[in-house]
Amino acid sequence: MGKPTPENVAEQAARLGRSITAEQARLLSLYLDALLKWNKAMNLVAHGDWTRVLSDLVADSWHLADFLAELPVAAEPSTLDLGAGAGLPGIPLRVFWERGEYRMVEIREKRVAFMRYALSRLRLARTSALGCRVEELPEELFPVDLILSRAFRPWPEVLAFALPRLQANGLCIILANAPMPDDMAEAPGWRSVGSREYETGGKSRYFWAFTPESASR
Numbered sequence: 001m002g003k004p005t006p007e008n009v010a011e012q013a014a015r016l017g018r019s020i021t022a023e024q025a026r027l028l029s030l031y032l033d034a035l036l037k038w039n040k041a042m043n044l045v046a047h048g049d050w051t052r053v054l055s056d057l058v059a060d061s062w063h064l065a066d067f068l069a070e071l072p073v074a075a076e077p078s079t080l081d082l083g084a085g086a087g088l089p090g091i092p093l094r095v096f097w098e099r100g101e102y103r104m105v106e107i108r109e110k111r112v113a114f115m116r117y118a119l120s121r122l123r124l125a126r127t128s129a130l131g132c133r134v135e136e137l138p139e140e141l142f143p144v145d146l147i148l149s150r151a152f153r154p155w156p157e158v159l160a161f162a163l164p165r166l167q168a169n170g171l172c173i174i175l176a177n178a179p180m181p182d183d184m185a186e187a188p189g190w191r192s193v194g195s196r197e198y199e200t201g202g203k204s205r206y207f208w209a210f211t212p213e214s215a216s217r
């Protein structure tokens with residue numbers, strides 16, 4: 001389907017069942033264009049075909065924006081996106097969900113450079129890329145309201161990392177390829193506040209949302 005022009009992006013999104021605004025199409029077009037160019041020189045995403053990137057990766061972010069809209073998230077949340085790689089889910093997410101201060105954390109310098117380049121083109125409000133290990137984030141950033149993780153580490157490790165770093169009523173959201181397990185023994189200190197199954201790229205995907213057990217109900 002040609003290049004990821006705003007018109008083509010909007011058309012492809014519509015085929016995936018998502019009606020997007022002209023501004024969202026413009027921003028996603030800039031992101032996809034940058035991603036495909038940089039992907040030739042470095043390994044950012046598996047597909048060189050932008051329509052696959054849209055259906056397999058970017059679509060997660062618009063579904064996530066819908067899921068966040070239904071959750072009890074702070075009005076202006078401070079959010080951390082752990083191991084964001086090429087800015088996923090963060091950069092497309094910010095096209096659909098603009099609340100609060102959003103920080104993507106990534107250890108690999110070239111990926112951080114890509115995110116900063118993409119951010120300089122999209123000019124997304126209150127969105128930044130931090131180049132460090134998640135374990136080395138400055139203390140003053142914590143506690144945060146929201147922690148997101150897609151393909152970063154096994155979920156019990158993500159939750160163990162998040163627990164001491166979240167606000168009392170904060171949320172941790174895992175983007176997963178399987179339904180939330182019934183047995184939460186691997187996640188002591190947490191309770192589920194909901195999950196969502198959705199379909200994209202012909203596959204079922206899931207969001208799992210957790211809050212610290214001590215949070216008020």
Ligand SMILES: C[S@@+](CC[C@H](N)C(=O)[O-])C[C@H]1O[C@@H](n2cnc3c(N)ncnc32)[C@H](O)[C@@H]1O
Pocket residue numbers: 082083084085086087088089105106107108111132133134135149150151152
């Ligand atoms: C499999 S990729 C997933 C990237 C992105 N979240 C996505 O869904 O496409 C995991 C990313 O985490 C980064 N990473 C691994 N360990 C890290 C750490 N301790 N701190 C920050 N980033 C880390 C890797 O460099 C890699 O870019």
